[in-house]
Amino acid sequence: MFAIQPTSYGGRGCFASCDIPRGTLVHIASTPFTSVIFRDFRKEVCAYCLAYDLGRTWKVRLRGPETAGxxxxxxxxxxxxxxxxxxxxxxxxxxxxxxxxxxLARRKLQNSKVTEYDEDFVHDDFTFQTEAIESLWKHIDSLVMSTSEIDNPLRNPALKNRVLALEDIEYDSARLVAVAIVRLYLESHNTAIVPWFSWNGFADLESHESDLINRLSALLESHIRVFVFLKAVMPHKFQPFVTIANVRAVLGREAANAFGIWQLPLSSESECLGSSIFPSGSYFNHSCDPNLIKTRIGREMHFTTSRAVREGEEICISYGMMVTMPVQARQDLLQEQWYFRCGCERCMAELGSEA
Structure with missing residues (x-):
């Protein structure tokens, strides 16, 4: 019904391979490659169907002593x-x-008598230039491999507790990355249990790590903590896959390819409950006059045409609830959150009329 092809403006998009009537379900992304329910909502959002009942706490947990959050x-x-x-x-x-x-680390840190120590990997005078960021990551890699109790944050008891006692945003990111690493591990062992995509398919998505760090520089510190944390806690068999490259790959692609897990029915008042990455759904580009509607049905993402689509026409969604916004507000929001200026026909026409 559609094919992924290069676009005239760069990158790839989805193009109709035949005429498609209005109301046609053209794609179902059945389950995310990786996802996380934000810590604030994890007791209130079903981990499978993502049901959310306005703050009601669900009671069913995994069997046995494991809860897994x-x-x-x-x-x-x-x-x-x-x-x-x-x-x-x-x-x-x-x-x-x-x-x-x-x-455990949060409890230990709370009970610790150590009140001051250098806990930041990114110092106040850091330049956030590309070369400096790459150099810092290499330094972090050498630290976690060091046998020195002074240099290695995981061998320094006080600093280890701080690193492992993740902030909530870091905790969410660590879970998101850990799920992806388990997927990669399973795929590398030729297990036939991940039929819906591959790590290569995920890694083929565009990373926006540099855009994200440029906009929110404090996230570099968080990303480093996530890597160090996973190096400390992931079971031994997964450690070969807990690399800086893989951690950065997940966090960089989540920055602009993730679908928010929004409270339903969707409205301007809906809470964002989590984040999920559907690689196949990420190939639908944005338009401010979309011909495709994305709808979450349980844990699936459904993509349905909102009008008739001609053969060869690009099939596009709207990245957010912005179609009623003025053109400049849309442009600013897309630049801030998705790192591009929209060049769809509607934007070009409205920007031209304002000139």
């Missing part, structure tokens, strides 16, 4: 998550390790 609206959802998302039984132990490590 997930709640479910029903036993059916719990069982379906285990069957569909973790048939190898590799993912739950990793998420449980993260859960326990953060909780």
């Amino acid at each position: 997930m709640w479910f609206c029903s036993e059916e959802c719990r069982d379906r998550w285990v069957k569909e998302e973790d048939p190898s039984r590799e993912l739950v132990p990793v998420l449980e390790v993260i859960e326990q490590a953060v909780a």
Whole structure:
């Protein structure tokens, strides 16, 4: 029904391979490559179907002592998550390790008598130039490999507690990255349990790491903490995949390719409950006059034509709830959150009329 092809303005997009009537479901992204329910909402959002009932806490947890930081609206959802998302039984132990490590480190840090020490990897005089960022990452890599208790943050007890006691935004990022690393590990071992995409398909998406750091420089510190944390806690068999390149790959692609997990029914008052990456859905580019509507149905993303589409026409979604905004406000929002200036026909016409 559509094919992924190069666009005239750079990158790739989805183009209709035939005439498509209005109201046609052209694609279903069945489950995310990686996703996270934000820590603030994790007890209130079903980890499988993503149901959210205005702050109601779900009661169903995983069986046994493992909780892995997930709640479910029903036993059916719990069982379906285990069957569909973790048939190898590799993912739950990793998420449980993260859960326990953060909780323990926070308790230790709270009880620690150490009140002052150098806890930042990114210092106040850091320049945030590309060369400096690359040099810093190399330095971080050497630190975590060091046998010195002074240099290695994971061998210094006080600093280790601070590194492992992640802030909530870092905790969310660590879970997002950890799921992707488990997927990569399973794929590398030729397991046939991830049929919907591959790491290469995910890594083929564009990274916006530099744009994100330029806009929010404090995130460089957070990203480094996520890497160091995962080097400290991920089980041994996953460690070859916990590399700086892989951690940066996930966080850089999440920056502009993620679909927010929004409270439904969707409105301007909806809460953003989490983040998910559907690689196949990320090839639909943005237009301020979209011909495709994206709708979350449970944990799936459905893409349906909002009008008839001609053969050869690019199929586009709107990245956010902005179609009613003035053109300059749309341009500013897209630049701030998705790092591009929109050149769709509607924007060009409206910008031309303002000239």
